[in-house]
Amino acid sequence: MRAAVLHATVPPGTVHAQANTLTIEELDQPEPRSGEIGVAITCSSLCHSDLSVVDGSRVRPLPMALGHEAVGRVVSLGPGVRDINVGDHVVLVFVPSCGSCRACLAGRPALCHRAAEVNGSGDLLHGGALLRTASGERINHHLGVSAFADYAVVARESAVVIPDDVPDSVAAMFGCAVLTGMGAVFNTAEVASGQSVAVIGLGAVGLSAVMAARLAGASHIISIDPNRGKHQLARDCGATAAGTPEDAGRLVEEATGDGVDVAVEAVGSAGVMAAGLDLLTRGGALVSVGLPHPSAELAVPALQFAGAGKRLLGSYMGDSVPERDIQRYLGFWRDGKLPIELLHTDTKPLEEINEGLDALVAGTVIRRLFRA
Missing domain, CATH: 3.40.50.720 (NAD(P)-binding Rossmann-like Domain)
Structure with missing residues (x-):
């Protein structure tokens, strides 16, 4: 699999295209464990929260495969996953709520205690980090998603199934920008x-x-x-x-x-x-x-x-309940009441991710999408 990896933070003012801040790397493709799914990423979206990790404003363990807003197709299921199917169209969300902590039981899954812990450590909800280089070096996950890639293993709880006919260029923005x-x-x-x-x-x-x-x-x-x-x-x-x-x-x-x-x-x-x-x-x-x-x-x-x-x-995350709110907001979009397409600036190949960081800093894009 291919993923955009950050090995070291860089100071504000860095020209990322020149510094090659994120490197596109070949990683060993992991299989999903119990409670996890494998997703072929079809479209990912660049957000200021990604930039905050790049410049050190949000402290995360490095090296890390970045990206947390994306859409894709389920390609494999881990043991015990029965409520989602291979081929399902899914939006990925960056808080995989555990369902049993104090916040989840209070109906506030965006504040899941367990998700906050594993998102901060670079792990996944159901186990440690899976990403590895060919030499065996651990690559941390970004918010349980690591979306700047062509493939991701995520917790089942990180995926919301959406209708097949929602364009990827629309769906990609629902997991963070729209929810928040x-x-x-x-x-x-x-x-x-x-x-x-x-x-x-x-x-x-x-x-x-x-x-x-x-x-x-x-x-x-x-x-x-x-x-x-x-x-x-x-x-x-x-x-x-x-x-x-x-x-x-x-x-x-x-x-x-x-x-x-x-x-x-x-x-x-x-x-x-x-x-x-x-x-x-x-x-x-x-x-x-x-x-x-x-x-x-x-x-x-x-x-x-x-x-x-x-x-x-x-x-x-907008105090959201993703399973409920994404479907509600997609309903607004389908009824012509939510022109999310206005936020889509353009779509580029993943190899131009560093140019995307520069454009985001310059304020010349709202949401630049990437295809692996």
């Missing part, structure tokens, strides 16, 4: 019709949140990003106004008079989180879905919580 952005609006904030929403950060996650806010019936959807090239795209996704961070306060005041009901922070910046709290009306909620550097700290006036009733809500 739409879930932040529907599951975490529970945006109601008539409420006002600001979305800060217009990558694929933020734009998915914009689409969800429109579906929820938000009266005003204000989208914020320093990259002016994304503003029209945000409007196409459902935003009623778009501007730079310098425009945010004015746009919110013009739309609401005193602040939005919900702000979604999709940047991964403590400073942006603080700015988002300032955009809220009394009793408003800031939903944080971005991943700041582990050393980042948030300093805000404490009185705005009890004094103004504001809430700060963390949202990992």
